[in-house]
Amino acid sequence: MSETTGCTADWHLEHSSPGQILHYLDPRRPFARQINILTNRFRDIQALCNDGAASPALTRLRNALAFHMVRMSRWWRFDFCPRGVTGVRNPLFLTYVKAHAERSAEDDALFDLFTLQRHMHAGDGGHILVVGHDPLTAPSVSILYGVDGQRNFRFATSSRGVEPLWNGKAYPDFASAWLAARAVHALIQDDSADIHEYETAHREHMWVRSWHHRHFHRSGKLPVIRLYAQANAQLMNCQSAFGRAEMKTVVERMAFDIARTAFQRHMTVADLIEESDALSISLRSANTIKQRARAYVATCIDPMARPEMDTLLDRVVSYVPRRCP
Known part of the structure; x- marks a missing residue:
């Protein structure tokens, strides 16, 4: 059963x-x-x-x-x-x-x-299936999103009564196209602050894409502590609100993986840190990891599964002070 x-x-x-x-x-x-x-x-x-x-x-x-x-x-x-x-x-x-x-x-x-592209001009970057429009832009300008025959995401801008003009660039995921479209929209609106924000976010999203790509991967060759340290370093370098939010979630997910690994191996978080030699060992760093793990459970775990994950985290010990011999 x-x-x-x-x-x-x-x-x-x-x-x-x-x-x-x-x-x-x-x-x-x-x-x-x-x-x-x-x-x-x-x-x-x-x-x-x-x-x-x-x-x-x-x-x-x-x-x-x-x-x-x-x-x-x-x-x-x-x-x-x-x-x-x-x-x-x-x-x-x-x-x-x-x-x-x-x-x-x-x-x-x-x-x-x-998949098979029976209904498309197979492999044609100029044949685009419209998948939606951006409802959050100014009424005078609309943005369409699509996927082309090369399976890349595209965007187009248009105004009332004018045919959409598809931007020539192609993007590997929707978020990249969305950020690029928002930057173009800011340019049309002559909003220099938003132009900088979305262009910065687009660069930072390129870092995050690699984390999304392996969302379901196991930690692989690098210990989870080292992955956490990498993600945290990237978070510290993010300047846009979008980039910080994306990378913060990645860091919290890595923290959750650390806490879960500690639980499975009957270790403290500090013991895992010491084993990897990737971070300095302290009560503060161990507690920060556990706090971030809790944030991930609260924001990114299915509410149906949260009680079980909260119980798991309750049983994880961050740090046990060592006694002098």
Whole structure:
């Protein structure tokens, strides 16, 4: 029998639709929060389906969440292996995605663009599928966003009664296109402060992209403490509000990984620091890591999973003073 969180199918049907979780056109919403909630809800619904609660409505919701995991992986450019992330075999997961796409012409068009391109001029950077418009800009200027035949993100500006003019640059993820579009919009509005802010944020987002890319990776060759130290150094160098917010979330996620590793290995946070030799060992640094871990749980972990994660952090010890021999 699969393990669920205790939420019922009816609860998920009311609270777990993609529209309640995801905010594609506003990259200021933390990426980690969205993808963490999305994957957690999918796993829970999949467990309910495996346990015999697979009503047509719940099955459709599961399939929709599967599709949006694929879409998010392209939107934010992170590595995504369905089996590694959800426990569902890749071919079976793909049947869920296709089943959803068959029910939505808009989602089918986007899925086709990112895969076989039967409906696109395959590989054509000038053939662009519009995926949304920016609702936060001045009424006199509108910004459209799209994905081209080379699977890059693009933006266009237009004014009332004028055909959109697509910018010639292509971007690997939506946030990069959004920041570039906002910089162009600031230029049109002759707002030098915003121009500087968005251009700076765009450069800083390039640092963050590599962290998003490996969101589901294990720590790999570098110990998690060293990854934390790297991310923290980048945070200290961020100057834009957008860049600081993005990198702050990355640092907090690394802090959470440290705390979880300490729990799993029955060590204090300070012991992990000492083992890595990447940071100076002190009560303050160990406590800061634990505080940041708590911030990550509070802001980026699915509310369904927070009690368990809070309990885990309660059991993690930051620092034990050493007695002199």
